[in-house]
Amino acid sequence: MDYVQEAVNRIHPNFQELNHTVLQYAQNPDNRRTILGYAAAGALTYYVASTVYKVFVPPKKLRQIPRPSQYDWMKSLIQKSSPSDRARQLLIPLIEEHGLCLKYQHGEWIILIADYDKLKPFLKDTTTFPKKMLFFNSDFSLAKDPNILGANKEDWKRQRKVANPAFHRKMPIETFGRVTTTVFSVLDSQSTPYPDVASVTRRWALDCIGLGGFSFDMGSVSNPMSKYSVIYNDAFAILRDPIQFLFPSFGKLPASWFAYRRKAVKASDQLRQLLTEIIEKRKNEVLQLRQQGEDVDSHSKDLLTMLIEANLNDEDEKVFMTDSELISNLSIFYAAGHEVSLTSTITTANAVSSMLYYLATHPDIQTKLRQEVISIMGDAPEDIIPTDEQLRQMTFLECCIKETMRINPPTSGNQLRFAAKDTTLGDFFIPEGTNMQMDLWILHHMDKYWKDPDTFNPYRFDSKSADYVDTTWMPFGSGERICIGMNFSLAEQRVMHAMFVRKYIYSLPQNSIHSEGMINAKATIGFFGPDVLELQLQRRY
Numbered sequence: 001m002d003y004v005q006e007a008v009n010r011i012h013p014n015f016q017e018l019n020h021t022v023l024q025y026a027q028n029p030d031n032r033r034t035i036l037g038y039a040a041a042g043a044l045t046y047y048v049a050s051t052v053y054k055v056f057v058p059p060k061k062l063r064q065i066p067r068p069s070q071y072d073w074m075k076s077l078i079q080k081s082s083p084s085d086r087a088r089q090l091l092i093p094l095i096e097e098h099g100l101c102l103k104y105q106h107g108e109w110i111i112l113i114a115d116y117d118k119l120k121p122f123l124k125d126t127t128t129f130p131k132k133m134l135f136f137n138s139d140f141s142l143a144k145d146p147n148i149l150g151a152n153k154e155d156w157k158r159q160r161k162v163a164n165p166a167f168h169r170k171m172p173i174e175t176f177g178r179v180t181t182t183v184f185s186v187l188d189s190q191s192t193p194y195p196d197v198a199s200v201t202r203r204w205a206l207d208c209i210g211l212g213g214f215s216f217d218m219g220s221v222s223n224p225m226s227k228y229s230v231i232y233n234d235a236f237a238i239l240r241d242p243i244q245f246l247f248p249s250f251g252k253l254p255a256s257w258f259a260y261r262r263k264a265v266k267a268s269d270q271l272r273q274l275l276t277e278i279i280e281k282r283k284n285e286v287l288q289l290r291q292q293g294e295d296v297d298s299h300s301k302d303l304l305t306m307l308i309e310a311n312l313n314d315e316d317e318k319v320f321m322t323d324s325e326l327i328s329n330l331s332i333f334y335a336a337g338h339e340v341s342l343t344s345t346i347t348t349a350n351a352v353s354s355m356l357y358y359l360a361t362h363p364d365i366q367t368k369l370r371q372e373v374i375s376i377m378g379d380a381p382e383d384i385i386p387t388d389e390q391l392r393q394m395t396f397l398e399c400c401i402k403e404t405m406r407i408n409p410p411t412s413g414n415q416l417r418f419a420a421k422d423t424t425l426g427d428f429f430i431p432e433g434t435n436m437q438m439d440l441w442i443l444h445h446m447d448k449y450w451k452d453p454d455t456f457n458p459y460r461f462d463s464k465s466a467d468y469v470d471t472t473w474m475p476f477g478s479g480e481r482i483c484i485g486m487n488f489s490l491a492e493q494r495v496m497h498a499m500f501v502r503k504y505i506y507s508l509p510q511n512s513i514h515s516e517g518m519i520n521a522k523a524t525i526g527f528f529g530p531d532v533l534e535l536q537l538q539r540r541y
């Protein structure tokens, strides 16, 4: 202590006197306010300066990874360039050269990968590059247990084993078709000249997952304010809470203090209760049938029945899900099949609306698709639901769906991964803890892989075409963590488009907000599909 005092005295020989003066100054309440003001301003300046530093300067251990200049990035943001233009100008050149690049995104530095040779080991080695824990805020009690989307290692393996068969069976085409006919009734009954098809397809995707997944009718197509769509929307809206997104610690304050959070918690609890009852009821039905030596009719099996059956299967006791995990997974299927937390990406619905936009703006391709569908389903003037066999014959429909999901992938990338240990990717050293992600939009727009990548050209997916490429088409991800709902979503899209193009001729109205090109839902790169899509619909029957 003497040393300290001596050092202080050397700096300021009259230290004691100074100390006394400061104390005297601070005794005055007005002066105290001034001191507090300076302290707060200092803390704020420090916070802002360190945040700005973090945005402009990556951590030392990552500085060897190529990155776009933050100055150019900011300039492009200020100039309000579109996310795709920004990616084209600032990211693609780096990725074409190095296969990856560093980018500051949502408060973190992340390595983006879009080169096939680097993606292969990155997606394959889930031990070195596991998923980063998903942040679900505490008001969303539905997904509080581990689920397929977020779990790693043994938890994930066990759950995916239970769920895989349910997603690889025959898809509920008939159910998707019935929901689509309800969409038609709603569109036909609207008095507006240009109905917004994007809002109807969002509700269609919600009802398809409810009915196809658990035989539960949310009834949201016919009534957007139906009891369960309101509960669903209230419960899931909290995942998009901008306050908790920017300040996660706000979630630690009790939800009961804030009206909107109370509402979300109540809705989450109601949905949890509903799912618990559905599971209980279905479990009893399956058990009763088993006791009678019967099985649920394989045609009427939904995802939930298959999951329960796999659970009750006692051949392999390592393959099971607890009831709480089942609920967590069901809500994740709702979310992943319909929307993605925080980004409000509406996956299948976005893919459908995007394709309606591309067909509306490419009448020749729309006509060709209609001809194919009519040649297979006939042209009777009534709504007909295609069969599985008929859908399989619609090869041009497949090309249109693939091209839409290439040019405008509904999710920009896969879930965030991190390096679990120091490792390498190609020539690059990747330190432990680094955040990493594949960038689907970039992968789908690299000249190296795609001829005229910005042109909507379904013919490139015709296997007889000279420009045919397939390996770098990855809207559902790739490797062992590929989207489990891929078949489900593709089946939904096939049914909707086959029926829609048979029923309507469609185009963009004059003055459409999309006249100069599709306006995607989000301003950041990657959350794709139109929020609003008004179409001029001409009924064919």
Ligand code: HEM
Pocket (backbone or CB within 6 Å): 148, 149, 150, 160, 209, 332, 333, 334, 336, 337, 338, 347, 348, 349, 351, 409, 410, 411, 413, 414, 415, 475, 476, 477, 478, 480, 481, 482, 483, 484, 485, 486, 488, 489
């Ligand atoms: C157009 C529709 C869809 C798109 C574009 C899409 C895309 C994706 C992508 C890119 C991933 C991440 C893969 C990764 O991290 O490596 C994923 C994972 C997942 N998706 Fe989808 N998805 C769609 C529809 C669905 C549907 C309908 C469901 C469920 C009914 C679903 C359930 C899941 C689940 C559970 C995962 C996590 C898989 C795992 O980690 O094992 N998705 N999806």
